[in-house]
Amino acid sequence: MWNLLRAIVRPEDKSSPLPDTWQQILKVNVPYRNSLSVEMRERLDAGIRRFVEHKYWEGCNGLSVTDEHRLTIAGHAMRLTLGFDDDHFDDVKSILLYPTTYRAVTKDHIGSGVIIEGQSDRLGEAWYRGPVILAWSDIQDEIAQSPSKRNVILHEFAHQLDFRNGRDADGVPPIESETDAERWLDVMRQGFERLCDDCRHRRRPVLDCYGTTNRAEFFAVATEAFFETPEDLKRDWPELHAELRRFFRQDP
The missing domain is CATH 3.40.390.10 (Collagenase (Catalytic Domain))
Structure with missing residues (x-):
């Protein structure tokens, strides 16, 4: 219902350029965008706009989600589907964002029906037909070290592509x-x-x-x-x- 009301109040205009404030954030936090052709940048920006506006964003452990958070995650996630036609990860409905590494419950099956429960530190998670969970501090570190062979956003959204073949990645x-x-x-x-x-x-x-x-x-x-x-x-x-x-x- 919220998405329907938003579409009525503010129709999506894929052709309009992103606001200058958004573009400044992307210039710093999504540097690959700066090297794209005009056509590919416009394609990316349309995807970023849809991604930002059509996801449910939730800050955890006291984090207030800002445009910087949304645009950075959208810019890197949409890189994966830039070669696909109109693929904006519509199957991912929500993004949960923690300020730093967070603790998650683990369950290890060791056989004979025995399950050991514990906790582990996480930088990110992807759930089948569920949210993508990320730690902002890790994202910031990776941006600062760019280029780096690690990118938790790409990693978790690669799992979401994997899930399109079924529940078991x-x-x-x-x-x-x-x-x-x-x-x-x-x-x-x-x-x-x-x-x-x-x-x-x-x-x-x-x-x-x-x-x-x-x-x-x-x-x-x-x-x-x-x-x-x-x-x-x-x-x-x-x-x-x-x-x-x-x-x-x-x-x-």
Whole structure:
């Protein structure tokens, strides 16, 4: 109902430029936007506007959500779908934002019906048909260190792409053809095994070793590297880079 009323009061105008105050925030916090062509920037800005205005935003632990928070998250999230047609993560309805690392309940199944509950520190989470949860302090650190192979926004929204194939994230987002899917599975399997070997032998791979957790985390970590350190990924992992380029329909 709120979205309907907002549309009546303030119709969405995809062609109008973003406010100057918004553009100043994006210039600093979403630097890749500055290098886009005029056409691609307009496409991105339309997506950012829709993302900002059509999500439910909630600050947690005393955080008051501002335009800087919304625009920064929208700008990085929309990078993933810039090569897709009118894809604004409409399946993600809400964004929860914590000021810093937060504590979340964990449940570990150790067999024989035994479950151990505990807590762990989190920088972000993505839930199937649920919210994306992020820690603002980590986002700020990554922006300050840009380029960096870590980007928690890209990471969690990569999981949301993964969820489009079902509740269990497995590192396989929707892929159009059987041939493409077979190639994806082969490249990702080899990449996952290589990263596990690199990290086990304490090499310094371009990809974050968190990607050895499982195939879903490998896809999310590879997505971070593809957009944040594309030249390094292309040099050291050419087949993985090529596969991600085909999937995202863009080359950073």
